[in-house]
Amino acid sequence: MNQCRIELHGHVIDSLILPRVMDAIVEYGASYEFEKFEVGRHNEEPSHVRMLIKASDPETLQSLVAVLRRHGAQLIHEHDVTVVPAPIDGAFPDGFYSTTNLRTSVRLNGKWLEVQGPEMDCGIRIEGNTASTVPMNDVRAGDLFVVGREGVRMQPLERERKKAAFEFMGSDVSSEKPKALAIDEIAKYIRQVKERGGKVLLVAGPAVIHTGAAKSLAGLIRGGWIDVLYSGNALATHDLEAALYGTSLGIYLDKGLPAEGGHEHHLRAINTIRLAGGIRAAVEKGLVTSGVMHAVVTSGIDYVLAGSIRDDGPLPEVVTDVVTAQKRMRALLPGVEVCLMVASMLHSIAVGNLLPAHVKTISVDINPAVVTKLLDRGSFQTMGLVTDVEAFLRGLLDNLS
Secondary structure, three states: OOEEEEEEEEOOOOOOHHHHHHHHHHHOOOEEEEEEEEOOOOOOOOEEEEEEEEOOOHHHHHHHHHHHHHOOOEEOOOOOOEEEEOOEOOEOOOOEOOOOOOEEEEEEOOEEEEEEOOOOOOEEEEEOOEEEEEOHHHOOOOOEEEEOOOOEEEEOOOOOOOOOOOHHHHOOOOOOOOHHHHHHHHHHHHHHHHHOOOEEEEEEOOHHHHOOOHHHHHHHHHOOOOOEEEEEHHHHHHHHHHHHHOEEOOEEOOOOOEOOOHHHHHHHHHHHHHHHOOHHHHHHOOOOOOOHHHHHHHHOOEEEEEOOOOOOOOOOOOEOOHHHHHHHHHHOOOOEEEEEEEOOHHHHHHHHHHOOOOOEEEEEEOOOHHHHHHHHOOOOOEEEEEOOHHHHHHHHHHHHO
């Protein structure tokens, strides 16, 4: 039979979930009929919709249902998930369920279990009465994984009931937005997160140092506004170059003029840190007395510096194994409620792949394509602010101070 019944619960009208469901049904050449339509009577009350879906063939219906599940649709007659053991280390069983970054639940023994650690492009491992996302490289032979889409449901992001902080930023990426207002709203939201015990993650690129924004970022870290820093060898290297030589990429930050032999400064800075035994040792020995990494060490916040094939050195603290870097990043994500991605395309995209959809993500870059690329790669919760990173961090520090 090429038909099924689905249900939608929540704020499905003003969050545009129902229109998206209807559009998907029409796009697949199927038809729908409303069997129940209870609209919430006030702002806080959810709606409840039941629909009969008819498709031309079983294959079309199966593909359509998979799309509707991403919008939060639930089959009326839902069955338990099917689990199959992984055949070898490092590979899922055929037909494994590939996750999104939305909050997800699976039906096991007639009960719905929330999947721990929402993350896109993973599998769902079942251990006893728990379900969790697992990346492919962590699969072990014999682990039980969900296959197919039966018994899996997702919770789509809904529009917030109250006016959201920086709600106006949710429009298309544009440089034509009031920057001061945007920074004010971001600061308000960060305050709210910190007051309720949430964590703020910052993903930053070396342009933070090149533009002279290190002082503002260090101030945010010392002020307790940043809990976790993700970056690479370049930011730390040029920050330490600035602390040791007053330059970044060999250019004096206070004069804007090139230093004699300045092209060597970053490499000499790396060598000095390696001789000292690492960044922390250099700070404790008094070799490094300012900058972002000095603030990171003295404030005791968590950080991960992930390496790349183009790195000089690298610094001792840089994690050169990408799988290990991913694992360390995942380990620091619990409790993160907001992520600031500042002047870093590659790290932003990589971290975006790890973040659950419910983490507020703000991308700040002079290049609007950065936000577009994040959205194209599935980080649809990202909001963008096209502006200079130094002006943004300075404004944010002034606001929070």
